[in-house]
Amino acid sequence: MDLFLALLAGSFVGSVLGFIGAGGAMLTVPILLYIFHFTPIHATTAALAVVFLAALSGVIPKIRKGEVLIREAFAVWALGLVTNLGGAVVAKNLPDTFILTGFALILTAAGISMLRAPISDQIEKRIPLLTLLGISLVIGAMTGIFGIGGGFLAIPVLVLGFNTPHNKAAGTSLLIISLNCFTSFLAHHSIWHEINWTTPITIGFAAIVVSIFASHHSSKVPTKILRKSFAFLLFAIAIFTIVKTWI
Numbered sequence: 001m002d003l004f005l006a007l008l009a010g011s012f013v014g015s016v017l018g019f020i021g022a023g024g025a026m027l028t029v030p031i032l033l034y035i036f037h038f039t040p041i042h043a044t045t046a047a048l049a050v051v052f053l054a055a056l057s058g059v060i061p062k063i064r065k066g067e068v069l070i071r072e073a074f075a076v077w078a079l080g081l082v083t084n085l086g087g088a089v090v091a092k093n094l095p096d097t098f099i100l101t102g103f104a105l106i107l108t109a110a111g112i113s114m115l116r117a118p119i120s121d122q123i124e125k126r127i128p129l130l131t132l133l134g135i136s137l138v139i140g141a142m143t144g145i146f147g148i149g150g151g152f153l154a155i156p157v158l159v160l161g162f163n164t165p166h167n168k169a170a171g172t173s174l175l176i177i178s179l180n181c182f183t184s185f186l187a188h189h190s191i192w193h194e195i196n197w198t199t200p201i202t203i204g205f206a207a208i209v210v211s212i213f214a215s216h217h218s219s220k221v222p223t224k225i226l227r228k229s230f231a232f233l234l235f236a237i238a239i240f241t242i243v244k245t246w247i
Helices: 002-020 024-034 040-064 070-079 081-091 096-115 129-146 151-162 166-187 189-194 198-220 223-246
Strands: none
Touching (some): 002 024, 002 040, 002 166, 002 223, 024 040, 024 096, 024 166, 024 198, 024 223, 040 096, 040 129, 040 166, 040 189, 040 198, 070 166, 081 129, 081 166, 096 129, 129 151, 151 166
């Protein structure tokens, strides 16, 4: 039963990453917490590995199609290294209630961002350095502390703020997620031995397979419907997390 649940969960995570370009960790963490009963720090650490593999497999076909802003993605990763690595160190000493409450607030913010209507048919603009720095530091902190790759922040900033086509924004987000998750996962190395990796590996395998398929076909799926559905799912998970944490 656990194997079946892990494969099902991984397929869901992979489809979200491939079609939307964000949200993998926001699903993986609660799945590990509430279905497989991981502790918060173990769930966020294992989620980093799962989402890194799924995001990396999903970004490869997008790079081949030219749908990734490679320079901007590496800039976000590099500029956010301080908060990413610092957050990973701090996370080990934070109480579970802080991590879970912060995670629920991020889910809510992500859901709201998904409901925003994208801008279309406008000239694509370059991101100013200060804006890029701010985004990078925030995304780095979220990855280090909460195990979230930050795609939900990168996509609306690129689409709404700089008129980036959604497919290109999603591809760039996947590269940012894979770089950030890999870095933060390495920073959590001191607790690797505490985690039972059978479940995360199974979830990751399924997520990789489905993410590749979804990434190839993402342009054929109505983005608006996907984003709205995912937003309401995030709201539900956030409410459930708050209830489980405080009640």
